[in-house]
Amino acid sequence: MNATSRSALPAARRLVVKIGSSSLTRPDGHLDVAALGALVDVLAERRSLGQEVVLVTSGAIAAGIGPAGLTARPRDLATMQACAMLGQGELVARYSEAFAVHGLRVGQALLTAEDTVRRVRYRNAQRSLEKLLALGVVPVVNENDAVTIDELRFGDNDRLAALVSHLVRADAMVLLTDVDGLHDAPPSRPGARRISYVADLADVAGVEVTARGSSVGTGGMVTKLESVRIATEAGVPVVLTAAGHVATALAGGDVGTFFAAGGKRTTARRLWIAHAARAAGRLHLDAGAARAVLGGRASLLPAGITRVEGQFDAGDPVELVAPDGTVVARGLVAYDAAELPPLLGRSTYELRADLGEGYDREVVHRDDLVLEGRNGLSSSGSAT
Numbered sequence: 001m002n003a004t005s006r007s008a009l010p011a012a013r014r015l016v017v018k019i020g021s022s023s024l025t026r027p028d029g030h031l032d033v034a035a036l037g038a039l040v041d042v043l044a045e046r047r048s049l050g051q052e053v054v055l056v057t058s059g060a061i062a063a064g065i066g067p068a069g070l071t072a073r074p075r076d077l078a079t080m081q082a083c084a085m086l087g088q089g090e091l092v093a094r095y096s097e098a099f100a101v102h103g104l105r106v107g108q109a110l111l112t113a114e115d116t117v118r119r120v121r122y123r124n125a126q127r128s129l130e131k132l133l134a135l136g137v138v139p140v141v142n143e144n145d146a147v148t149i150d151e152l153r154f155g156d157n158d159r160l161a162a163l164v165s166h167l168v169r170a171d172a173m174v175l176l177t178d179v180d181g182l183h184d185a186p187p188s189r190p191g192a193r194r195i196s197y198v199a200d201l202a203d204v205a206g207v208e209v210t211a212r213g214s215s216v217g218t219g220g221m222v223t224k225l226e227s228v229r230i231a232t233e234a235g236v237p238v239v240l241t242a243a244g245h246v247a248t249a250l251a252g253g254d255v256g257t258f259f260a261a262g263g264k265r266t267t268a269r270r271l272w273i274a275h276a277a278r279a280a281g282r283l284h285l286d287a288g289a290a291r292a293v294l295g296g297r298a299s300l301l302p303a304g305i306t307r308v309e310g311q312f313d314a315g316d317p318v319e320l321v322a323p324d325g326t327v328v329a330r331g332l333v334a335y336d337a338a339e340l341p342p343l344l345g346r347s348t349y350e351l352r353a354d355l356g357e358g359y360d361r362e363v364v365h366r367d368d369l370v371l372e373g374r375n376g377l378s379s380s381g382s383a384t
């Protein structure tokens with residue numbers, strides 16, 4: 001399949017389609033059931049043409065606003081989560097009804113960032129989604145808002161969709177929103193024009209995008225481009241378009257923006273480390289450690305760390321900072337923040353002798369470390 005042209009879409013064996021809150025929400029903040037039905041009609045048609053579809057859908061919070069007795073979308077995390085818990089069942093019920101009209105069944109998958117990072121959980125999600133697809137069911141995926149906490153939360157579904165694309169080995173990903181693709185300036189600005197084709201994300205590095213989305217969406221165009229980066233670096237081409245253009249987009253028509261896939265498949269955890277929503281802390285390195293890490297082959301040992309910043313637990317993403325203050329890499333730390341201070345600057349030999357086996361382990365293993373590159377991901381791992 002050609003990952004550099006729109007012909008990838010009708011030729012795709014497996015598609016991931018993500019629809020955002022802005023396209024599923026009425027002006028009064030409630031779920032737009034008609035918009036949901038229109039999307040399902042198009043997806044059902046693709047299924048009848050032999051394509052497999054994985055749907056990543058936002059809308060749980062929107063669907064929960066009414067039942068929660070609220071008048072507007074909440075902004076604090078706890079109320080958003082409560083609303084999503086109320087609304088998720090409602091949302092899936094609407095999808096079940098709409099797909100049933102076409103004789104199709106849906107299966108709900110609620111994922112967290114952790115499911116795409118931890119190897120065992122990644123494999124588990126991969127196996128169950130494969131089985132669901134083999135059963136002819138349409139997976140309906142959302143973030144598990146009820147249990148996710150701030151640092152490990154996607155918040156928006158854009159990056160989740162990219163990681164799901166990697167997980168299910170999609171041939172293409174389609175991001176549906178309320179604007180017809182990336183524009184050369186925020187679309188509210190007079191004269192802003194759609195960009196039809198992007199061969200390399202570096203070509204649009206100068207385009208002004210805002211993080212503030214529609215009144216209901218999360219992350220705006222910034223998280224969409226981040227999602228595009230993850231997908232294309234993983235070898236998956238992307239179309240970003242308006243929800244109303246989904247039929248044309250899936251047929252390979254010239255709507256929205258097509259982003260050609262550049263990279264070769266890398267591991268999901270490396271993608272996630274590079275693009276994790278927020279680092280939980282920082283490790284300051286001495287010059288030797290910074291050089292070793294930048295060399296690309298070394299793990300970070302306690303001896304090369306001069307200072308620790310932030311409250312993190314083992315497994316959290318952290319930034320690695322060189323003596324001149326630049327962030328040289330991101331990685332998953334193997335210790336809690338509180339454990340580290342007595343170990344700093346000491347050799348693994350000393351630590352093993354004083355504290356015993358286990359304290360001589362790397363602070364960040366090289367498999368859990370991604371260099372800060374031009375595209376935020378400059379090292380290559382083997383495919384998961």
Ligand SMILES: Nc1ncnc2c1ncn2[C@@H]1O[C@H](COP(=O)(O)OP(=O)(O)O)[C@@H](O)[C@H]1O
Pocket residue numbers: 019020021022023156176177178179181182183184185186187188207208209210211212213214215216217218219220221
């Ligand atoms: N350069 C740009 N091109 C296109 N859209 C942009 C740009 N900069 C900012 N945006 C905004 O991004 C918004 C979409 O993001 P968001 O509201 O988070 O959508 P969703 O709910 O679909 O995820 C659009 O409404 C648009 O105003």
Ligand SMILES: N[C@@H](CCC(=O)OP(=O)(O)O)C(=O)O
Pocket residue numbers: 019020021022057058059060061062084142143145155156157158213216217218219220
């Ligand atoms: N998981 C949340 C999605 C949060 C959100 O707004 O995402 P998006 O519409 O992708 O910007 C929900 O279902 O409401």
